[in-house]
Amino acid sequence: MSVKQESSIKLQPLRPRVFEGWILPLRMPVHLPNSESDSIGNFNRLSASQVNAWKACPRLWFYEKVRRLVMPQIPILFVGRAVEEAICQTLKESPCLVMASAPSDVYAPTPLDDEGRPNREHEGSWPAEQLLTLPEKHWPQNKDELLVWATTRVRTHLKASLENMKIEWSKHDRKAGRWEDVDVERCQMMATNGILMHINEVENCLTSVSKKILEEWRNGARTQWPAPDGRGFQLDQHPLSQDGDVTWIEAWEISRPWFVDPDAKPFSMNAVHPEHWFQGEYDLVYSWDGSIRIIDIKASLGNNDRSGDYVKQLRMYAFLWWHTHEKQQEVDGLEIWYLAANSQKMIEKPTIEEMDEMGSELKELWSQLREVTPDIEQCPPKPAPMRSFEPGGVPSDKPAKQTRCERCDWSIICPNGTGHDEHPHGGTYQLPGSYAEIEGDPIDELEDRHDIIGHVHTLIHSQSGRAPRITITQSNNAFADVQVKAMIHSDGTPTVPEGLEKGDLVRVEKAIFQLNYKGAIVLKIDPFARIVKLDSDEKVTMSLLKPRARWNIMGTVVYRTEKRGESARGEWCRRGLMILDNTGAIKVEGWQADWGPQYDMLELGDTVIITNVGMNGWAALTTGEIYRASRLHIVADN
Structure with a gap:
């Protein structure tokens, strides 16, 4: 095959340029926050999904982002992830190293750093380097042979991905639907369509890659964040390079888009705005021909309202790319791949003027939603009209089959549905059959974290690198078990x-201050807690006996949760309720036997009070924990 002589972009490693604490070479889809200047943090950034949720309905955004209600986890949500993962696993592999019939785990896991990203400091061999190059007779020599190899590989990976997603779905306490209803053949069709779309890129690369780009790739050129291929960040010469005209194997390697390494920790490879208030994660970024094209993969037909959101999301990604490249590099193309429709939809990229306007709008929205958390009155139930689309994301004039409120997961508590905004707010309640009054605690007054000073009484280090066993004591002979999670x-x-x-x-x-089932004090160390050594003259400011360990939570039941499993002791089941009051929402969960008979009697929307609830949680998420002494009471029917 002949190659073009002109060059459109430099692929050799660029000297990083420092911009307000950022390292910004060209073509960098991952942009990490500057820890020294990031005062916003991972949990307060704006994202395209949040923007689209707000514009769909401010109350919808409030329920999901402020109250943190979780929508039902139906299998199709996990199927889409499985299809995308199978495609990326296939793109990561090389037909020179992997036989079509090889198992899905032929590549060893990518070496990761402490943050869960591919490790730049790794000095050992990388997954692709641990495999022997196949004899040339096994290499695909034309498009048909490459297509057979790639479609066989993606089906192999899809089988493993679907099984992994089935396990993940089955463990989710909000799972809904039946996994048996998943259409495996349809999943295979979508994954194959994604591979076909990439093979077209490979063919374009074969016929049009410039001579300069080809030579630089052969000489081992790598960008700051190379497309995942099982190799490290630096190469002296590419091990699969050939002489003469570009080959199909080389075109496969050169045209490989950037994507999140399937082995990386979730959300560890985001692009974060230089001012830290916006972030996103790209699906695919093609750049082999010198242009930058961002692709959004959708395992769907594209014939519903969300197709309108996808267009807005990609345009926001174009804005993000421009800003994270010092406003010196724009994207050249935006595409949505609707795999079920076998359709590639081209999206008009925003102009510089439009991106400037978009930036002002998004920054203002961040200030409104994330800089200070709005209350429910500032998030009215004003749904946008539903949009109609034909397969492939083609806009349609046909009326939508449902209104936004009719398909909303939160209609049971929303004034636009069957609900209302008048939920309990603590108070004193007389339970049926009881002479004692119960004082309900507003959710925003629950206290789960405390600072406790004491002396280390017991310290047992683990020989396997696990967390040590620690107890602390105070002069009043109070003890606490410090559980380092x-x-x-x-x-x-x-x-x-x-x-x-x-x-x-x-x-x-x-x-997190807790009492276990024996009544012993437990201090739980999670990623938001720590142990700090003090000088010997530091005074104890809070007794271990002072923090409150049990609470009475009253509110409206939004939904149930349930998780089942099996251990050495037999089958187990944990149940839970998402409770909403006028001040907040909290999930209360516990063992099935501790809930009592009223759990099965209640209906969604009922008002309940749960007494003697302990506190639990992880990082920013606070949960309630019921015990044998806890009691669930239905106060009022829906």
Whole structure:
């Protein structure tokens, strides 16, 4: 095959340029926040999905982003992830290294750093380097042979991905529907269509890649964040390079788009705005021909209202790319791949003027929604009209089959549905058959974290690198078991200080205060808590006996949760309720036997009070925990 002589972009590693703490070479789909100047944090950034939820209905955004209600987890949500993962796993592999019939795990896992991203400091071999190059007779020599190899591989990966997603779905406490209804043949069709779309890119690369780009690739050129191919960040010369005209194998390697490495930790490879208030994660980024094209993969027909959101999302991604490249590089193309429709929809990219206007609008929206959390009155139930689309995301004039409120998961509590905004707010209640009055606690007054000072009484280090066993004591002979569930704090520092010894005075900061089923005090260390060594003259400011460990929670039942499993002791079941009051929402969960008979009697929308609830949680999520002494009472029917 001949190659073009002109060059359109430099592929050799560029000297990083520093811009307000950022390293910004060209073509960098991953942009990490500057930890020294990031005052916003991972949990307060705006995203395209939040913007689209707000514009669909402010109350919908409030329920899901402020009250943190979780919509039913139906299998199709996991199927889409399985199809995309299978495509990316296939793109990561090389037909020179992997036989079509090889198992799905032929590549070893990618070496990751402490943040869950591919490790730049890794000095050992990478997955692709651990495999022998196949004899040339096994290499695809034309489009048909490459297509056979790639479609066989994607089906192999899809089988494994679907099985993994089935397990993940089955463990979710909000799972709904039946996995048996998943159409495996349809999934295979969508995955194959995605591969076909990429094979067309490979063919275009074969016929039109420039001579300069080809030579630079052969000489081992790598960008700051290379497309995942099982190799490291630097190469002296590409091991699969050939002589003469570009080959099909080389075109497969050169045209490989960037995508999130399937082995990376979720949300670890985002692109974050230089001012830290907006972030996104790209599906595919093609750049082999010098142009930048962002692709959004959708395992769907594209014939519903969400197709309108996808267009807006991609245009926001174009804005994000422009800003994370110092406004010196625009995207050249935006596409949505509707795999079920076998359709590639081209999206008009925004102009610089439109991106400037978009930036002002998004920054204002961030200030409105994330800089200060709005209350429910600022998020009215004003749904946008539903939009209609034909397969492939083609706009249609046909009327929508449902209104937005009719298909909303939260109609049972929303004034536009069958609900209302008048929910309990604590107060005193007389339960049937009881002389004692119960004082309900507003959800926003629940206290789960405390700072406790004490001396290390017991310290047993683990020989396997696991968390140490620690107890602390105070002068009043009160003891607490410090359960270290996370060794690394959310700020990247250890949660347990080095050199900790028995007798040291420590402050256990922001620990979740609990009483176990025996009544013993437990201080839980998660990524928001830590142990700090103190000087010996530091005064104890709070007794271990002072924090409140049990609460009475009253509110409206929004939905049920349930998780089942099997252990050495037999089958187990944990049930839960999402409770909403005028101040907040909290999930209360516990073992099935501890809930009592009224759990099965209640209906969604009922008002309930749950007494003697303990506190639990992880990081920013607070939950309630019921015990044998807890009681569920239905106060009022829906």
